[in-house]
Amino acid sequence: MSNAHSPVAHHFYTIEQQKESATIGMWLFLATEILLFGALFTAYAVYRYKFPDAFMVASSRMDWKMGGLNTLFLIVSSVTMVFAVSSAEKGRRGGLLGFLAATGFFGTLFLVVKYFEYKHHYLDHDVPGLNFQWTGAPELANGAQMFFFLYFFMTGLHALHMIVGLGLLIWIFITAYQGKYSPEYYNPVEMFGLYWHFVDLVWIFLFPLLYLLGAHLPPGGGGHH
Amino acid sequence: MIEENVSLPRIHYLNSHYGWKSWLFTTDHKRIGLLYMVSITLMFFLGGFFALLIRLELLTPQADMFTADTYNKFFTLHGVILIFFFLVPSIPATLGNFLIPLMIGAKDVAFPKLNLLSWYIFVIGSLFTLWVVAVGGIDTGWTFYTPYSTTFANTHVIAATLGVFFTGFSSILTGLNFIVTIHKMRAPGLTWFRLPLFIWSLYATSIIQVLATPVLGITMVLIAAERFAKVGIFDPALGGDPVLFQHMFWFYSHPAVYIMILPSLGVVSELISAFTWKRVFGYKFVAVSSLMIAIFSFIVWGHHMYVSSMSIYAGMLFSILSYLVAVPSAVKVFNWTATLYKGSVSYDTPMLYALGFIGLFTIGGLTGLFLASMGLDRHLHDTYFVIAHFHLIMVGGAVMGYFGGLHYWWPKMFGRMYPEWWGRLSALIVFVGFNLSFFPQFIIGYLGMPRRYHVYAPEFQVLNVMSTAGSSILGVGYLLPLVYFIWSLRYGKVASNPWRAKGLEWETTSPPPPENFLEQPIVTEEAYNYPTRPAQPGKQTGKLTGGLNPPASPTATATGTGREAEVV
């Protein structure tokens, strides 16, 4: 019977059973996220098919440098996260805390860049429902608005997941600081890592599909940035 | 059926802790199952109340009771409440929660706190929906078709869609919990092909819940966003495509109907076996058919959209696939029939529901084939034929399965029997009322009466009156169990396993102890290990002759991670 200090919950028999259950559970949750974002990618694909030119021109209004920088931030944060898990696995509390902090740092940088991006779009009248004004070719207006709606909705949902992720990271950091993890029990860190990598994965698809469609257009081809 | 010398166990999950906190903060799957039971029962009668209002209006061809707008709200709320707040959770969240750990020899589900959270999400979603009803409801149809719901409706669409989105997480968490539980927490020796068929069907249901519900969720949020921000995601005037909404909506909502029926299919397998005292014929086929239904359910959604201006080539593809999805369901019906053959059939209340289910589900399913045909659907779409089709399956099927399961496992859950005579009477009343209510609807639908209209051509009145009469009888049949079940909690005859049924859940006390089993069970037999009768040449008496146990099957190789075979 698990004792008061054992991390094994009362309805499990061994820590392996608990760990395997948690892993499958987390992956099933990620499966729901794949379908959640996937449905949005489907809507994106349909409207891109419907408005190819408008999407290209609207996308050229995106700042791919900021998007690219954010991509690198997330990739680096994913690497620091795997090192955090690795540290936990080896029982290195210092490494765990350091890499968790680094992950949080790059995640926060991502959100800061996102804030500036959104602000620029707001100032450029790119926000559907708020102040959207299309000054390009009029036949592209509907498609452009569709593009920007999808941009804000998808990156907004993604940013929301980032914010939740940072909140969870703080919790993991605190519990790690309290010494709760050891080579025998570090599964929460690994599970959080899975979530963090998933959020990175979504961005890896968002970046080319939203930011780079118009990158091959000549400068000034439709957008002004 | 008659048990001698049975008494309630001294300590069980109901009396082990007292007080409202022990219920509202419980993590015991059995208590959570009962919490759900109370919630969904309330929603059941609320949705039924709207059905009553609909049927009252339809007594006459004219609009003499309600305006069109009010009527639209009634059928919308009837659908939203009964689909999202009754049918989807019903069996999984009540019977599933209660029974899965018992049936697999576990102490609880994999994530008991998530289980409780799923109930709280359900309750909050329900309260929110009740608020929406109270402040004026919605009139878009439960299908929320755009652009009406996004652009033209004047009702509380944003609130309703966000409520549905939120409640969807309850379904997702339940499904997630069940999948992990069934994979990881089976007792030693309980290999996959020794599992009860109820577990197989709940496993298949859970797969659908986990994969399909998120798509509905995000689609609901998109409606709210479009309505709020006036962007054109589904609005043709702004370049949006209403048919895209339908694709996204039905990607969930078709698999959802299998979420609603699969658990009942599992219950019926249990009932047929228990009340013929025979193992289910073709067990492996029935088990795998549940998985096949779950997988196929995802590839047929376009059959709801034949007349939506979707491409007819896509329609042809969906039509062929829709015919395919009927096959695994038919496999089940054939195997149940084979199980019934030469079984020792007893007509207790649960069996009456199971037999009613088989007949009505078959008819409902066959009429689905009519609708799967594009040519026929051109005429039948949006008529009462469709309404009759899905009510046959959802009410004649899913609800009857739920009632059958409730009656069957009632003694397990509470240690007391409901009054059998009243049980059988209610089952018959339900059957009669149901048929009187919905058979006429096939006819008027075929003759062209459209759905979702509060007025209709006068020549349909006779059949409509029959339908309303039937629904009133049906209502009585549903109210009676409410009364006698509650009565039985105090005054019912004490029972432990009145059916002499086989199954791990019956091997612990009724009601079970909080930790389900005093010692972890170790499974060495196949499911439904009823003694077989030796063959009798010539004379078929149909009676048990104290037959021999079947030879023990070779130990099935354990699948999975190898945990199942080890004795922990």
Place this chain on the structure above:
Amino acid sequence: MGQATQQPATHPANGHSHAHPTISPATYLLVLAALVIGTVVTVWTASMDLGAFNTPVALAIAIGKAALIILYFMHIRYSTWLTRTVVIGSFFFLIVLFGLTFSDYLTREKTPEIPSLYSPDPILKQQ
């Protein structure tokens, strides 16, 4: 409480139930390099006009990066068949959503005008 069962007398020495080789830091850094290079290549190819190939190339690189993250960062390379089935299954049904939805959109223009047996359908006539 029930005496359920046989607990292991001591906790196992490590938390791994099945031997999964620990991925070395060098591997992680190699994956990092691949991801960064992939990002750079994505931007570079996007700046060239490859016509219809722009999207497939960008998607192919994205899928490659995703595969690396899933296999190495999320440890699927060394995980159980069940975990892999969950991952593959979810992507499979996502492809179903894409594919069958596009089976509609890609064949819409091809829908022929069907002559009616009765009076000409005014809506069809407009096409």
